[in-house]
Amino acid sequence: MVEKSTTTQTHELLVKDLKLSSLLEITQAINANLPESSLYKIFQFTLLANLSVGKLALYVKDDAWVCKANVGTALDYTNVPLSEELQHITAITVLDLAVSEPFSDFDLVIPVIHKNNVLAYVFLKKKADKGEIDQAFIQTFTNIILVAIENKKFARRELQQEAFKKEMQIAREVQSHLFPKDLPETSKISLKAFYLPHQTIGGDYYDYIDIDEDRSLVCIADVSGKGVPAAILMSNVQAALRTMLRYTSDLKKIVFQLNELILLHTKGNRFVTMFICILDFTKKEIAYINAGHNSIPLIQKDQVILLDKGCTILGMFDRLPLIEETILKLQDENHLFLYTDGLSECMNEKDDEFGLERILPMIQIEASKNQTEMIESIVKATVDFKGTKAYNDDITVLSCRIQA
Numbered sequence: 001m002v003e004k005s006t007t008t009q010t011h012e013l014l015v016k017d018l019k020l021s022s023l024l025e026i027t028q029a030i031n032a033n034l035p036e037s038s039l040y041k042i043f044q045f046t047l048l049a050n051l052s053v054g055k056l057a058l059y060v061k062d063d064a065w066v067c068k069a070n071v072g073t074a075l076d077y078t079n080v081p082l083s084e085e086l087q088h089i090t091a092i093t094v095l096d097l098a099v100s101e102p103f104s105d106f107d108l109v110i111p112v113i114h115k116n117n118v119l120a121y122v123f124l125k126k127k128a129d130k131g132e133i134d135q136a137f138i139q140t141f142t143n144i145i146l147v148a149i150e151n152k153k154f155a156r157r158e159l160q161q162e163a164f165k166k167e168m169q170i171a172r173e174v175q176s177h178l179f180p181k182d183l184p185e186t187s188k189i190s191l192k193a194f195y196l197p198h199q200t201i202g203g204d205y206y207d208y209i210d211i212d213e214d215r216s217l218v219c220i221a222d223v224s225g226k227g228v229p230a231a232i233l234m235s236n237v238q239a240a241l242r243t244m245l246r247y248t249s250d251l252k253k254i255v256f257q258l259n260e261l262i263l264l265h266t267k268g269n270r271f272v273t274m275f276i277c278i279l280d281f282t283k284k285e286i287a288y289i290n291a292g293h294n295s296i297p298l299i300q301k302d303q304v305i306l307l308d309k310g311c312t313i314l315g316m317f318d319r320l321p322l323i324e325e326t327i328l329k330l331q332d333e334n335h336l337f338l339y340t341d342g343l344s345e346c347m348n349e350k351d352d353e354f355g356l357e358r359i360l361p362m363i364q365i366e367a368s369k370n371q372t373e374m375i376e377s378i379v380k381a382t383v384d385f386k387g388t389k390a391y392n393d394d395i396t397v398l399s400c401r402i403q404a
Contacts, residue, residue: 025042025046027144029042030144030145030148033152036068036149036152039145039148039149040058040068040069040145042145043058043069043141043142043145044056044069044071046141047071047124047138048071048072052126052127052132052133052134053072053124053125053126053127053133053138054072054125054126054127055071055072055073055105055106055123055124055125056069056070056071056072056073056122056123056124056125057069057070057073057077057106057122057123058070058120058121058122058123058142059082059120059121059123060119060120060146060149061118061119061120064081065081065082065087065121066078067079067080067082068120072125073105075102075105077102080102082121083099083100083103085099085100086099086103086109086121089109089111089118089121090111090113090118091111092108092109092110092111092135092139093108093109094107094108095107095108095109095123103123105125106123106124106125107124107125107126108123108124108125108126108133108135109121109122109123109124110122110124110135110138110139110142111139112139112142112143112146113143114143114146114147114150119143119146119147119150120142120146122138122139122142124138167228168228170228171227171228171231171232172231174231174232174235175231175234175235177235177238178205178207178231178234178235178238179193179195179205179206179207180206180207180208183208184208184216187403188281188402188403189216189279189281189400189401189402189403190371190400190401191208191218191371191398191399191400191401192370192371192372192375192398192399193206193396193397193398193399194375194376194379194395194396194397195394195395195396195397196342196379196391196394196395196396197226197394203222203223203224203225203226203227203230203231203233203234203394204220204221204222204223204234204340204342204394204395204396205219205220205221205222205223205234205237205238205396206218206219206220206221206338206396206398207219207220207238207241207242209241209242209245211245211249211278214280214281214282215249215278215279215280215281215282216278216279216281217245217249217276217277217278217279218276218277218279218336218338218398218400219241219274219275219276219277220274220275220293220296220338220339220340220396220398221234221237221272221273221274221275221293222272222273222274222293222340222341222342222394222396223237223270223271223272224270224271224272225270226394229270230270233262233265233266233270233272234272236261236262236265237258237261237262237272240257240258240261241254241258244257244258249278251276251277251278251287251288251289251325252289252323252325254276255274255276255289255291255310255311255314255320255323256320256323258272258274258314259291259314259315259317259320262314262315263314263315263316263317263318266315268315268316270315271292271313271314271315271316272291272313272314272315273291273292273293273294273313273314273341274290274291274292274293274314275288275289275290275291275293275294275296275307275310275338276288276289276291277289277307277336279330279402281404284329284330284404285327285328285329285330286298286327286328286330286334286336286402287325287326287327288307288309288310288325288326288328289309289310289311289323289324289325289326290307290308290309290310290311291310291311291312291313291314292310292311292312292313292314294339294340294341294344294356295307295308295356296308296336296337296338296339297336297337297356297359297360297363298328298334298335298336298337299334299335299336299337299363299364299367300330300331300333300334300335301331301332301333302331304360304364305328307326307328309324309326310323310324310325310326311323311324330402330404331404332403332404333401333402333403333404334401334402334403334404335363335367335399335400335401335402336399336400336401336402337359337363337397337398337399337400338397338398338399338400339359339395339396339397339398340393340394340395340396341393342391342392342393342394342395342396343359343378343382343395343396343397344356344359345392345393346382346385346386346391346392346393346395347386347389347392348385348386348387348389349386349387349388349389354381354382354385354386358381358385359378362374362377362378362381363378366378371399371401374399375397375399378397379395379397382395
């Protein structure tokens with residue numbers, strides 16, 4: 001009797017030592033910032049080697065329930081989704097044959113709970129020749145590992161968010177330089193602009209550049225995609241355009257080279273639509289190329305001309321199949337209304353588009369107002385039109401009144 005008691009005490013001390021060693025090992029692993037895979041290996045070894053466990057499967061809640069550890073089972077549980085009936089267990093539960101296969105292969109499920117949230121489920125089957133499984137220790141041991149992993153994930157998310165914030169700050173600074181700080185308001189030309197990004201960083205761009213005393217360039221562009229890549233691409237387009245204008249004012253050459261530049265930077269993964277024109281105040285002419293952009297209305301006293309000729313979008317083809325430059329005469333008073341498709345393609349709850357057919361009458365009706373008031377009226381009309389539906393794209397408007 002005394003001998004049995006001594007053996008029992010020795011076994012209990014051994015088990016306690018094993019538990020303490022396991023806790024020490026996992027604590028050191030966490031402090032050493034070992035990867036998740038190493039923590040799961042320690043978990044598996046501890047349960048199978050030291051704690052009377054014959055089979056185990058550990059399901060962890062990420063975006064969905066995923067089996068992260070699976071040992072001693074004939075079936076590979078990493079490919080088995082967690083049964084819906086088991087996802088509501090909040091206490092240690094003995095499994096019976098009524099549990100759906102393949103989870104009926106286990107004796108026990110232990111939920112791992114932290115701050116009232118179930119982080120994981122440990123499915124266990126004890127070894128036939130061993131004593132009872134220490135449920136409380138396994139629950140505690142698993143909790144230590146899972147909370148450590150959650151903390152690592154949280155720290156990673158924090159770092160990612162911080163990096164994202166820095167990226168956004170850089171992109172905002174880049175984009176702030178895309179738009180001209182001052183737009184002209186002279187006896188020859190008056191420009192007013194409005195810009196509403198769909199996201200923090202948009203993909204629209206407009207510009208006004210004096211070529212010489214008699215000529216000015218006006219353009220508007222829209223890049224597919226948004227965010228940092230779009231802002232960087234547009235900054236490259238702006239820099240290239242301003243550099244090219246030092247050497248040539250040939251619109252065909254400019255558009256041709258812009259296409260090559262965009263294709264070089266994006267490998268065909270993004271494209272740009274652009275309307276670009278040169279106003280010649282001496283010749284009283286406007287020369288333009290529309291590169292896959294929306295039709296741009298030129299409103300004159302007795303007519304509305306839609307400027308829609310030019311070429312296809314930029315950045316999709318090695319060589320543009322055709323570039324057509326159009327030259328039109330300016331009248332005494334001209335209104336060039338440039339915009340991106342965020343305005344015309346604004347949708348209401350019925351998925352109807354605002355459309356150019358609503359924009360044109362408003363431009364003509366609001367002609368007596370100053371440009372800022374006219375733009376505000378049109379933007380307000382889109383707000384009323386869309387109702388509760390959100391804008392689905394950036395909105396950029398550039399009103400250009402020309403006295404020839």
